[in-house]
Amino acid sequence: MDATNRLVAGVLAEISDLLEIHGENPFKVRAYARAAEVVGHLGRSVAGMNEDELEALPGIGKAIAEKVREIAETGTCREQARLREATPQGLPALLNLQGVGPKTVRRLWKELGVVGLDDLEAAARAHRIRALRGFREKKEHEILRAVGVARRGTDRMSLTEAEHLADVMLAAIPGEAWVAGSLRRGRSTIGDIDIVTLAPVRETAHSLARVADEVIDAGEKKISIRISGRRADVRFAAPKDLGAMLLYLTGSKAFNIRLREVARIPGMRLNEYGLTDHKTGELRQFRTEDEVFAALGMSPVPPELREDRGEVDLALEGNIPPLVDVQEIRGDLHVHSEWSDGTMSLEEIAAAGEERGYEYMLVSDHSASLGIAHGLDAPRLARQQVAIEQVNRTSGCTLLAGVEVDILADGKLSLPDESLQNCDLVIASVHSAFGQDEDVMTRRVITAIEKRDVDIIGHPTGRLIGRRPPVAIDMERVIRAAAENETALEINASPGRLDLDDIYIKQAQERGVRLAIGTDAHAAPELAYLRHGVALARRGWCGPGDILNTRSLADLLERRG
DNA sequence: GCCGTTTTCGGCCCGACTGTTTTCAGTCG
The missing domain is CATH 3.30.210.10 (DNA polymerase, thumb domain)
Known part of the structure; x- marks a missing residue:
């Protein structure tokens, strides 16, 4: 997300929380929360928008538009300052506790002087909460448990973890069941698991209790459990x-x-x-x-x-655009072999591609440079290209001779031009100096985009989900440069990356930039990640024409002239 | 605070479940 949008969305969301604690009009609270969502998912930066443009956005009127401008310019606004003045700093965090809402936070603060997580835990342990009217032992236990969960951290799940937990639950449910929620929508990270089932309530409750850490609640219409520390909700339906x-x-x-x-x-x-x-x-x-x-x-x-x-x-x-379908994908555009840090031989990659019904696979091993083990230098890349030709003589799936060349700190590439010219397709990626400031990083990547031999920018923001934040980079400028130079941007389908994010995919798609889906597979099972990339492309409103992988082999190679 | 095919005031999505209740408020999704 754009840095200014992130900042503005954060302040608006905080104002919403603070207003809620103070018992403000719930619709006003919702208005700020909605505005935060809208700004957070905007394709363009609010930094460059005037108040008229802001007011044209859904859910943003005169009052919030003014605050957005104020926040974009100063990093804060008077409303935020006023509310912070009137509220202990640790209170908003309590809203995230399971079973604790604004009314409870307010009472804990006003009646017990609780101003944060530590206070709350102490009050619960000292049995001061059960002394409040309307609260008893059970509520106190609930709060203590929620504090424990909060301290262990409540990061969102990776797709891999979410799919595993969903599979465990689907296997346990005695009847037909479907995954819903953010997992079905193809989001990059998953908050909780949602499942709809036709199975009978009683038996389902029994078998889910066996795989669950805890049953949060269980009624006639729904069951909520905690499984491997994660929340899951199951709703019952009838076919009709x-x-x-x-x-x-x-x-x-x-x-x-x-x-x-x-x-x-x-x-x-x-x-x-x-x-x-x-x-x-x-x-x-x-x-x-x-x-x-x-x-x-x-x-x-x-x-x-x-x-x-x-x-x-x-x-x-009636104008929903057609979205790319997984059936339309003709090949994987980012695969590593044992020539660099992968585990598959060239023959195995070709066989795996054939098995998946692909026309082609892009062999894109790392170039030699700092930090990457067994990267290819120019002579080894040339030898690999000979080996690829040999495999292609007998393979039903064509191996494209490519490379994932490093974009060095100064924007130069780590292989000579002649090497790149001999490739079918070239991916260029950042693998070092992640801490550069935004302007340097942006110019670095744009320098690579402008190189004639670079076809695709790999994992453009460099994020590792849950482990490393995206690099500071101005994606609007990168997308403009990609459009001007007809360079594609990668949709890296690895669950640990899922990079680009959907809002930038949509922005790129709107500007006519092509997107290349690659699994970045280092082993055969990872080739299955392709479906995550397709889901992400669909979330970015991509049709088949926006995706490089839907092109025939001949069309794809034509890019290089 | 936002918004307009019951328009510039008076609405604002809708229901499940729990705990502490004797009819409902609070929280959640």
Whole structure:
């Protein structure tokens, strides 16, 4: 995300939390929270927008537009300062505790003098919480447990972890079940697991309790558990109303709210059971999501687009753009072999490509430079190209002779031009000096983009999910340069990277930049990551024409002239 | 604070579950 947008979104979200603690109008609280979301997912920087442009954004009116300008210019605003003055610093963090909301935080503060996590834990241990009216032993235990969970950290899950936990749950549930929530929407990180099932309630509760750390709550309609430290929700449906339930549990929350607003216009109420006519009270049920969309007069919205970023209005006009499908992918555009730090031989890569029905695989081993073991220098790259030719004589899947060349700290590449000219396709990536400041890093990457022989910029922001933040880089400038030079940007499909992020993919797609999906596989099982890359491309509104991997081998090679 | 196919005031998505309740507030998704 753009640094200014991140800053502004953070301040607006904090104002929302503080207003909530002070018992302000809930709709005002929501207005700030929504504005924070909108700014956080904006493709362009609010730093360059005037108040008129800001007010044109959904959920941003005169008052918030002024504050956005103030925050963008000064890093804060008077409203934030005023609220911070009136509120102990540690209080907003308490809102994140499971089972603790604004009303509770306020009472703990006013009646017990609690101003942070440590205070709260001490108060609970001293049994001072159960002394409050309306609170008893159970609430005190709940709070202590929530403090423990918070101290262990509550980072979002990687896709790998989330898919594993979902599989464990699907295996435990005695009946048909579907993954919903952010996992179904293809998000890069997952907060909790959501599942819809047709299985019977009682048996499901029993078998889930066996795989769970803890059952958070269990009723007739839903079960919430903690599994391997993560939260999971299961909702029960019947075949005749499965559509509305899947739609509801897939979300996102913002999308659901928009959809329910759409339903209200003709006097309907949308919930997870169907559409109710306000006047007659009649409930219409739906077996599939598409039937719900049809009843609302919309074309179906693919799960990956359900974020309230303009897709609802397009669906109402019947103008949802076609998105790239995994079936349309003709090859993997980033694979490592045993020639550098991978484990697959060239023959194994070709065989794996054939097995997947691909036309081609881009062999893109690391170039020799600091930090990368067994990188290829010019002579070894030349020898690899001979070996690739040999494999291609008998392989049904063509190996493209490529390389993932390092972009050095000064923007130069770590292989000579002649070496790069002999490649079918060249990926250029940053693997060192991650700490450069934004302008230096941006110019460094743009220097590589402008090189004639560079076809793709690998993992453009360099983030490692949960381990390393993205480098400081002005993606708007990078995307403009990529458009001007017809250089593609990579969608790195490895669950540890998922780089680019969807908001930049969309921005690149809008400017006509091509995107290349690569698994960055270092071993055969990692070739399956491709589907994550496709999901990410879909989240960035990419159609088949935006994706390099949908091109035929001949078309792809034509790029090099 | 935002917003307009019941427009410039008066609404604002909707329901499940828990705890401490004797009818509901608070929290969550």
